Amino acid sequence: MTVSNTRARHRAARRPVTPLTDIAHAATASIGVVGRRSAAVAATSGLVVTMIGSVANAAPAGGAAGSLPAVDTSALTASARAVLETAPVVTAPVEASWSFDAPAVEAVAPVVKKATTRTATLAASRSTTRTAVATAAATSDVPQSVAGNSVLEIAARYVGVPYVSGGTTPDGFDCSGFVSYVYDQLGVSLPRTSAGIKAAGTVVSRADAQPGDIIWSPGHVAIYAGGDQQIDSPRPGKTIQFRSIWQSAPVFIRIG
Incomplete structure (x- = not known):
């Protein structure tokens, strides 16, 4: 029987590998990345980031697999x-108060235009009419x-x-209204109608008629010029x- 003096080689003792081991490695790696990114953000934005250098599940001394590199937080x-x-x-006081200055408001009364009265309007209309009439009379025959x-x-x-x-006013006349108004x-007050005006005066012949007498014809009256x-x-x-x-048979009437 042959006896072998060769010693069997055995693997070094190591931590047992379980499904949780892979999860722990992934978690610690992510923590390292997040820690480095948080530190970079704090450095550029001016915010203070407090970091904890130790990790809960630190690897045992000796640099065993799964340990995290040291981070210089300072x-x-x-x-x-x-x-x-x-x-x-x-800083802010414990008790603060505020105030509001209301702007000064000045009330201005609305401008109300005075309504033109009917009397004033009629007076202005008559004045204009009379001016136009006077101009027409000066230029007419x-x-x-x-x-x-x-x-x-x-x-x-x-x-x-x-x-x-x-019409019986300078705003407009009919024939008898004009003669009565003049x-x-x-x-001298005369009746309103042409028939009444004829009855109010004395009939004269055309030969005896004088300027200012009234000329009457059926339904119409005028003033002789x-x-x-x-x-x-x-x-x-x-x-x-x-x-x-123009009347074919005018009747001349004298008043008074």
Whole structure:
């Protein structure tokens, strides 16, 4: 029987490998990466990062597998400490109060335009009308008989005023309204209608008629201006004017 003197070789004793061993290695490696990244962020942003140099499951002495490299936390946080030392100190009192200064407000009363009264409007309208009438009378063909004749002088002021059915004011006249208005300026009150005006006076012949007398025809009245002329408010669409006597059989009426 042959006896072998060769000694069997045995592996060195090591920590047993289990499924948890792989998990521990992965965890410790991640912790190392995270620690280095956290230190870099703290150094660049000026924040103080407190790091713990020891790891809970440190490997036994002798550099056995699974141990973590040492991290110099003082060097990593040096920049952050320098920034904090030079940063201004901000403090706040225990009791703070605040106030608000309200801006000054000045009330301004609104500007209210005065309403134009109807009376003022009518007065302005009549004034404008009279000015226009006076201008028209000065430039129109006015008979010589007007000069010195009070009735015709008043009547001539309204040359150019439009015919208005039922009108009795300088804003507009009809035929009888015009004659009555002119005589009323002289203090003579006449009826409103043409028939009433005829009845209020005395009929005279054409040969005896004088400037200022009234010319009557059925449904119409005018003021005689001498010769073959009269002044009246003709009809709708026309204005007061001096014109030739157009009536075929005019009746001359004298008032007073």
